[in-house]
Amino acid sequence: MRRTFSHYLPVNLIFGTGKAEVLGEEVARYGKRVMVVTGRGSTKKSGLLDRAKALLEKEGLEVTVFDEAEPNPLASTAMRGAAIAREKGCDVVVGLGGGSIMDCSKAVAFSACNEDPVFDYIYGTKKGSGALPLVLVPTTCGTGSEGNCFAVLTDDGTRDKKSLRDNAVIARASIVDPELMTTMPARVLASVGYDALCHCMEAYMSKICDPITEIIALEGIRLIGANLVKIYEEKKKGLTDLTVMDMDAWSAVCLASTYGGMVINQAGVTAPHGLEHPASGMRNITHGRGLAALTPVIYRRTIEAAPEKFAVISKCLGGRDEKDCVDVIEALLCRLDLRTTLSAEGVLAEDVEWMTQNAFKVSAAGLQNHPKVFTEEEVSRIYLEAL
Ligand SMILES: [Zn+2]
Structure with missing residues (x-):
């Protein structure tokens, strides 16, 4: 701490x-x-x-x-x-x-x-x-x-x-x-809700996370884990009547989203955002979908550097320990119809070199604050695997 x-x-x-x-x-x-x-x-x-x-x-x-x-x-x-x-x-x-x-x-x-x-x-x-x-x-x-x-x-x-x-x-x-927020299309809700989760996870993992930020970030993760799929399914069913919608669940996700903004203000973002920004800067892709493509690949390569943090995130999302954390995140992405790849979002293999260089230019601090500091070669490999 x-x-x-x-x-x-x-x-x-x-x-x-x-x-x-x-x-x-x-x-x-x-x-x-x-x-x-x-x-x-x-x-x-x-x-x-x-x-x-x-x-x-x-x-x-x-x-x-x-x-x-x-x-x-x-x-x-x-x-x-x-x-x-x-x-x-x-x-x-x-x-x-x-x-x-x-x-x-x-x-x-x-x-x-x-x-x-x-x-x-x-x-x-x-x-x-x-x-x-x-x-x-x-x-x-x-x-x-x-x-x-x-x-x-x-x-x-x-x-x-x-x-x-x-x-x-x-x-x-x-x-x-x-x-x-309830007028958002389901597809938008899935990607923005996942972005909020990433803010909380990344701030919690950041080397510069302070104790106040930590507790807010973990509560944000828990709230999203418990409520995002519920409201996404309501949207998919086409519910629009506020008296029928689960407004407690909507409030929980909205609060978690604000928490996500607050925690990155203090702790910054880390590698997933650090590598997503070059992709959306280059190809104008949807931020949350870019994160969905990158997070599992990045986190699989990070667990060893911070097993205790992955274990806590996993538990907040209903999993057991660090070993199932990425599986739990992938299962959540599935339920949000958000399993995707960078190429499905419009990124090309020929973009990898530029994105790698650009990540170290625009996201240097975020990459430093990630529990594992990746080399250029590792960043290239992450992009290629996420394609
Ligand atoms: Zn974001």
């Missing part, structure tokens, strides 16, 4: 079914002219964007909508949003949507105050000075962006996918309302 650490996470987490109703009041604490960052699709279709606008306008706020956030958000998109925010004099930003949208909204809030290319700040060649205040409203339970200081972006030119890390983009408030 780490005996010296600092644990800093100043976000007001507002959690619970129906809590989206407080959006207007909450945002009004921080500004008068709000930019709502969202995507082109689901928040419009579900009516959530209109509902959010009405709640904000009811408090007398002036609303500008930036609806260009895309999956695996590009740095250029965030810069475009930030330019509009400056032009309109926005003084607060709301991120309304899934992980990509929240990350884009964080980068918009940051770039509104820091005009140079955002990757200059990501690579540390420039130092940021603040960001517009942010309020986040997740509509998927996976990324946990509502509980951390990261905004994962992709550089349009180099395809580097890397996090902006700045305490200025920790949300002032995050409104986590499980009801908003």
